[in-house]
Amino acid sequence: MHGPFRAQGWRARLLPLGWRRWTLWLLLAALVLVMLGIMVYLAGRYEASQVQSRLERDTSDALSDIRGGLTRNVQSLQALQSSNPTPSSWTIDAAEMLRQHRELMRIEWRDAGLHTLAHVDTPYRGKLFGRSGAEGPGGRDRAQTDVALACANARRFNGPAYSSSYFVPSSDGLGLEVIEMCLPLISSGRIAGYAVATYALQEVLANLVGRQLARSQEISFTEADGTRLALHGSARRGVRMFTAQQLLDLPGNTLVLRLDSWHSAPSLFPNVMTALVTAMAIALVSVLVLLAKDTRRRLAAERDLADALAFRKAMEDSLVTGLRARDLQGHITYVNPAFCQMVGFSAEELLGHGVPAPYWPPDRVTEYEQRQAIRLAGNVPPREGFESVFMRKDGTRFPVLVIEAPLINAQGLQTGWMSAFLDISEQRRIEELSRASQERLQATARLATVGEMASLLSHELNQPLAAISSYATGSMNLLRHQGASAPPDLDMALRRIAEQAERAGRVIKSVHDFVRRRDQAREPVAARALLEAIMPLVTLQARKLGVRVITDIEPGLPEVLCDRTMVEQVLLNLARNGMQAMEPCELAQRVLRIEARKAASNESSGWLEWRVIDHGPGIPKEVGEQLFTPFFTTKAEGMGLGLSLCRTVVEQHGGYLGFEAQAPRGTIFSFTLPVKKGPSPEAAVAVAVTAAV
Template sequence: MSSRFDVKSQLRRWSQPLRLLATTWWRRQSPSRQDRFATLGPLISVLLFLAAIILAFWYLRNEEIEREQEAVKRDTEIAQKQIQLRLIENQEQLVRIAREIATRATDTHEFNTQASTWARDRPEITHVTWLSNRRERRASVSAAGYQADSLMALDGGDPSMPAGTPGSAAESVFQLVKERRQPAYSQAFSDANNTMVFQIQVPLIDRTGFSGVLIAEYTVEGLLRYYVPSDVAVRHAIAVLDSRDLVVASTVTPMPGQKLKKPSIFHEVPLAPAFNGLVLRGQGYRTSVGLISNTLFWMVVALSVLTVWMLLGTWKHMRRRMQAQNALINETNFRRAMENSMLTGMRAMDMESRISYVNPAFCAMTGFSEGELIGRKPPFPYWPPDRYEENARLLQQEIQGRSPAGGAEVKVMRKDGTTFDARMYVSPLIDPKGKQTGWMTSMTNITEAKRVRDQLSASHERFTTVLEGLDAAVSVLSVQQGELLFANRSYRLWFGADPKGHAMLAGGQLSRSKEDPDHDEEVDDYSGLPAQPLMEVGADPREVYIDSLEMWFDVRARYLQWTDGRLAQMLIATDITARRRAEEQAAQQAEKAQVTSRLMTMGEMASSVAHELNQPLTAITNYCNGMVSRVRNDQIGKDDLLAALEKTAKQAQRAGQIIHRIRNFVKRSEPQRAPSQAHDIVEDAVELAGIELRRRNVAIHTYVAQRLPTLMVDPILIEQVLMNLLKNAAEAIDNAGLPVSRRHIELRVVPKHTPELGANIEFSVTDMGPGLPEEVIVRMYEAFFSTKADGMGIGLGLCRSIVESHQGRIRAENLYNGSAIVGCRFSFTIPVEIPRHEAPGTASNTAETP
């Protein structure tokens, strides 16, 4: 008794800390969690009970299946052992008989007697046969115990006879026994009576070697019938299967027209000691009822499901109640937090204009505490003394429900006496029954907002003043509606308030309709906008001419979002009429300067041209005088007269060509670019410059590359540049008094390609003169700068202008031999476009000397 009391006290002492720990954990949980655990406890218990029942049923069923499998396995192995013992015993008897035959102790008659006695005691054997090594039948005894002459015939019709046919079971085992000299079993086959059999063949070995075989043929069905124990056959079905998994024989015979039910439990073992592909299978069937058809199981499941459903319903109901409670708590906390954290002051009054509620923001704005405001009636302490009447009037409007919808702007005084601007909004306070119980007022401090608004108004006024004072026209047009949103004074002065002026400046993009055939390529179908980035900071300027005003404008456009969110286009149009007129006058002056430069060049070459023309004119005069004299004296024949006239015509043609080239060079015409060949330009320039070069005794060598690309230039202007460079080179050589070896100029025209300029053709004029000082190279392109005493200083400047107008570059450099200057080179480039299929040009050298 005392020991039992000690055990109870020991258990109580051990369980007390656990109970204390569980109690502490339970008290730490929130009421909602306690309710959840109280609901989940029974639910988990029911689920565990249902799981235990299912596991118990499953365990018992598996136990029964395992016992059945063990019984099938045991009976199959018993049947295998019985058949194995019988086959081994028969094999030993056959080996003994074969030994007696091999030792000549038994002849045919004795074999028949001995085999008949042996076969009658073994019903599973169909016959016993003695064959020679040539497959000749020596003797054969049937299962009835008498000699059968029809057995094992050599006519080839008996499948049990190893007649030498390849592939037959009897022949295969005959060859195997002959090779190994050991007993062997054949594969199962059908004999002449269509009975499934297999053979054991025992070799006959005498002193000469292999002398034949002793064959015993078994029926598979006989083995099962006589050697499977009857108690095993009663408990389970035993069947023999071949290598194709087909039933050869079975202890259970199916009804005609019916198939055996597929066994749910089976065990297979080989048919030992034959091992010829036959398998012994023991088959069993489940007799127990499964879980699905167990009534007790389904009753337990139904009761458990019903209990779980009731518990889930209770848990869902409690959960909805907890959700409603939590939502109410959260809503209360949210509203309280919102009222306490918002910057807008909230004030509630009852129907007697008594303050019933103020939030912390209202107290913070006015400086009064909640106790100082609750229960107060007008005049309120935050009313400024000088605005009692105005505030009382606003309060009466509130009570009567006539407060402005946009709120009323009032002055509020803090507790320290300072004031600020506020906007108050009033709405009726309705209780849950729909009855008005007072008024709710919200108040916002708008002092800073009012200051910012005033600043924005002043800034807008300044901005508008600046835009109105601009000389450029500024306009903003709505893209979708085509409405003119803004226009400054200059725009209104030129175009009035009509948005068509904006469309003219924009090039008509916004007025273009979707029926325009080019609309799909230039305008986005979704919004009708130009298909380009709308919000580009700087668009490319455009120069637009307005016919009605006879003015030129430099127009810059960009898209922006207007104050109301609409997409708009802003244009800034600057009047550039005066600049365009100045540019036109400058172009005219440049053209006149070019013509003047050519006339000056011809003027400087006047004596050379006169000398050049004097030669053909003198020759013409001499030819004419000679012909006249000889005609008078009748001393000239027809042939001589024709020869003199032809020479006279050639000299006149020469003089005409000189005059024609000079006329083309100095005539005034508009600059016009046309496809030109560098070879033709060089030829005309050299022919004109040759007059001056011959007068100064200066030779010229030209080098023009073949198959050069076509130039898009004004040939007269390029010819003028070459003429100026050649004349300057000749003058430098002549003024320096250089010897004949250095009195020559080289003109080269070659193709080039540079990363900066791309494909171009370079014209270079190289002389062997004294070169140019560095200060002259720096200033030689300046207007009216010249190193000649009678020069005007416009030649090189015009050359530079002409080259750059063709997007080319001109440069000058001295040539050095060590530190000594041995000449000067002027070169300029003209860009060209070279087709990809054109091969690079090859050069040719030509030389012309006076």
């Protein structure tokens, strides 16, 4: 079920991918349309800028024409005074000038006090200021202020000056907007009079501006606030108007020259470039349509490929076998999740990694590098695989079964190596458990045999021991009848024989009870009594091995509650082991020390501690791990049951048997026993566990 679910996940991811692709196509089409619109808009803006530029140039040309005409008029007025004319001759010349310059409405000759000496009006209009220069509502007196101001500016500038514009009504109800120009007349370095010319602003536009400008545009004079003073020309009306304005800066007055041009809306394709862009956009849209059809076919193929990839990915992810691919240089190119989980490294940490691999144990890097060099040389490994050891990221090691094969591409060429890995830790654990179980079964069978042998021996040895004890007792009785003639040493030897025979009987009985799991009879025994009971045997063994025995019994020790015979055997066994451990040492170093004292850590609980200290070579770590295991022994003639039985006896008393290293050399075996007034059995077990920890 894992593979189909993964395939459905791939389909679920492909659906939004398809929608994203269609969205991208729609965005591309929208971008093309927007670009087309922007190009048309920019083309229109470009055409409008061209029209505006031409209008600005026409305005500059018109302004130049007006200035040139006004300058020529000033020169003509100066020419009227060049020959010291009389009023009559001046009138004739001024009339001729007015016939040639339609923009001039009136010319006056005034003296230095601004009194009129002579004047002439244009022949193309009626008198501008009525029949008399000082009569009527349009009389000349109304303009005296403007004339005086213009002449004052002329004196200051020492040249022509212009007044502000003003409106002069006419009898037809239309009227004119005029300005006054005052030109000072210089004679012998002094102002002898003034020539005053009155301009009609509309006639200035009609006569001083080129006629070609007025055919397609409206030309006007305006004030700074936009009030129109004079207008000339008639432009064709359109949907869009273009305007250009420039200042006509005259001495004493400033006018605004304005040109208005009306144009129709720019055409859809104002130039060839826009048409070409439009054609390219249409072609691009056609290509987009074809690409959309091709994309649908590609999406179907990709969907099928994604399903196949999803199925393969699902199979790879569901494998418990680790997979790894390497190129011909030994770099990792692929790992599956099972391999990453096996070694504890992520795929990002492994991909591209060469030798040494991060999961190789440091002490085996050289061996693995040699093996990889052989593999990269082209030697095909066995198909059944080989075992190796890897190391996880946390440092733990585990065995693996490696199966490698050449990685062949679609062209039949080898591009690397493909490896499969099986974690055989569980298999090894099961094998180890099986081996341990077999060993335990064998140990149990051997223990059962030993128990049967112990029971048989205890039964068979009881009668010989009883006979030895009887013979020893009878011999001592015979010696007593002989009186003083009996040797004292012989009596002592017979007494010892009888005691050891009885002790052997008690040992056999205790072992018999121990094997049959009967409750042992415990009695309060003094520590010194336990030690004295085994000292004859310890002394014999020490004399034989050349060992010096030192005993140290702390005074005032309480009695211990124990099975005396079994505890004596524990002490005797530990003492013998200590003396045998010192056989390789020099005679001066063969010292065995037996101590009895209150347990330091359990003094308040009432425990007594025995310590057997030797000065042998010590116990290696690997031997110490199995020292109390049944049937484990380092002696050629040993059975490996002594220390195991000693620990069992001590633990049955609630105590703890252990060992530690002795500085500078040697080993200390120690065990604890409860005193006569010791704690309850439950407390004793708890204390024993604490001591063990």
